[in-house]
Amino acid sequence: MQMKAALSRGPRSSFSLETVELDHPRPDEVVVRIVATGLCHTDLFAKSTLPAAMGPAVFGHEGAGVVEEVGALVEDISPGDHVVLSYRHCGACRQCRGGHPAYCERAQQLNSSGRRPDGSTTITQNGGEVRAAFFGQSSFAEYVVATADNVVVVDKSVDLTLAAPFGCGFQTGAGAVLNVLAPDADSTVVIFGAGSVGFAALLAARASGVATLCAVDTVPARRALAEDFGAVALDPATQDVVAEIRDLTGGGATHTLDTTGIPAVIGQAVSVLRERGTAVVVGLGAPDVTVNIQDLMRKGKTLRGCIEGDSSVRSFIPRLLALHADGKFPVDQLVTRYPFTDIDRAVADQTSGSVVKPVLVW
Structure with a gap:
């Protein structure tokens, strides 16, 4: 053909x-x-x-x-x-x-x-x-x-x-939250990179009832949209992101997600976690990242990767479409x-x- x-x-x-x-x-x-x-x-x-x-x-x-x-x-x-x-x-x-x-x-x-x-x-x-x-x-x-x-x-x-x-994109972000991070209403979730994957993650966290949401991005229009969705938006180019997040979350986030693939940003996503917090990375980028292992060990933090939202597509895509039909995504x-x-x-x-x-x- x-x-x-x-x-x-x-x-x-x-x-x-x-x-x-x-x-x-x-x-x-x-x-x-x-x-x-x-x-x-x-x-x-x-x-x-x-x-x-x-x-x-x-x-x-x-x-x-x-x-x-x-x-x-x-x-x-x-x-x-x-x-x-x-x-x-x-x-x-x-x-x-x-x-x-x-x-x-x-x-x-x-x-x-x-x-x-x-x-x-x-x-x-x-x-x-x-x-x-x-x-x-x-x-x-x-x-x-x-x-x-x-x-x-x-x-x-x-x-x-x-x-x-x-x-791919929407299920990657949403699945990283719903299938891997699994936050509850008392969680504090920070998304690094407000592209399509990051926004899907943010909306999934909001649908899970998470009250404290934060999005980190350099693009003003994306930060404005994140605020429309109920998140606090931070500009890493002009703000001390780590300090701002710790202040916002009362000492550190319970969950973070990196969509950028930038090693320094992944380091921030781990650094801002509170004790026993979890950071998930989904962004394609440089293969090598430096992580403070002492910080990871002493505070019981978790850093893990995630592909395609850890989803089984025949059940998860209809689940997301149903959330969308209900106005929750x-x-x-x-x-x-x-x-x-x-x-x-x-x-x-x-x-x-x-x-x-x-x-x-x-």
Whole structure:
């Protein structure tokens, strides 16, 4: 099938909307016509680290659309279903069997290899391979080949443009709070980085009844929005964040979340914890971070990572959509829509911080 896709031809290249060929689905695969795809920092991070010599690639891993075709072995998914796409997992390894598919032992192969597990590609151009199957989808395209394990059927009343980011960004932030930090009404929660992941975390904490919320970000518009959502907003460029948080929380936060991936900020997220507090990191960034182990040990603090909100997508995405339908997860204010032809403008706006969550629409 011929279709349009936004190709990346190198880490510093713009995206280019070009005609490519989508492979026929295998018996265990699903073809989805994409309605909308969220633009995520992970897409840009992956693009920036893939050498041009590796050839063209199609990214995109927050797709939502309508099922066009299903393979003979696919159950519980039918043509015409409205779906949100998320990450792939094998379903058979120890982590998947234990209820933690985000930590699937085959996650790298299934989500980031650029090919199907058998080595074939789902997209070609003029007979040449295109790196695709990103998170089992590569949804910067009009159509994708996905599999049952990363397809979540949603009610047809759901706005797919709004639902697309639930496949990664929104579930990452919300899941880090609801599934990992699990704060209660007496908790004090601080979010470092008020992007789409950070705001999803903030809204999830608010939905959990947390009264003391704080968001740390350098962008004035994002701090203003955080205040609209009931959080105290701090500017790390002009304020002593650690001192301000300790004063706000009466000595230290019970829970912190870093979405920035910046080592110094992660250090702050740990430093501002009170005794037995927990810091979770979800941001992609530098691989090495310096942490005061004496502080961690003496105060019984916890520092842990989290991928995809530690969620099982077929139960967690509907849970978040239900919270949204009840008015308890108002992510509508985070989304800015762009036609797919304006993908580079969406990237620029996200990078500058002028929008929180760009969503590309066909």
